[in-house]
Amino acid sequence: GDSVTQMEGPVTLSEEAFLTINCTYTATGYPSLFWYVQYPGEGLQLLLKATKADDKGSNKGFEATYRKETTSFHLEKGSVQVSDSAVYFCALEGLQGGSEKLVFGKGTKLTVNP
């Protein structure tokens, strides 16, 4: 079945450091891909998405490019801030019974120190 693998955390960075969180997927067809962010004590929020190969999703300085050839959707940010500390989830969208179904990776906890 469909699956998402993302790098194990936790990741600890200093403010203004470069961030990469790796994500690869296994799926039939070409699913839409997402990054969600979960701040402490909150629900998940959509950070960015890409719906087809070579699409680049971007939001709040984060970027990820849909790479069909490597089945990857790595999350990057050039300069992280303390406020970026959160858990990041990579996900793909599959269809089941006519309904969208998100399959999540295990999450990567990011801590940014001042």
Added chain:
Amino acid sequence: DTAVSQTPKYLVTQMGNDKSIKCEQNLGHDTMYWYKQDSKKFLKIMFSYNNKELIINETVPNRFSPKSPDKAHLNLHINSLELGDSAVYFCASSLLSEQYFGPGTRLTVT
């Protein structure tokens, strides 16, 4: 203006009890979901409803019964609670592939 709301936020109960978690969305979406997040932050879909009709049921024990009285509400009732049911439960709704999550309900079974 809360888009997806859940009550209660925290729920502490003893094994064997029956409890319910309520979810409401004011986004006008047709599709709603329940997810379970375990202590290691792993998220797994439990159920999906589209316009009050059950679409996805992911091998969840039948002690868990979702109910959708209308398309803005999706409640989760759990019978005979077990220790392993302790988790954070998230409700979500979706439109055009984007899912909007509620703040979660932390269930602790003692």
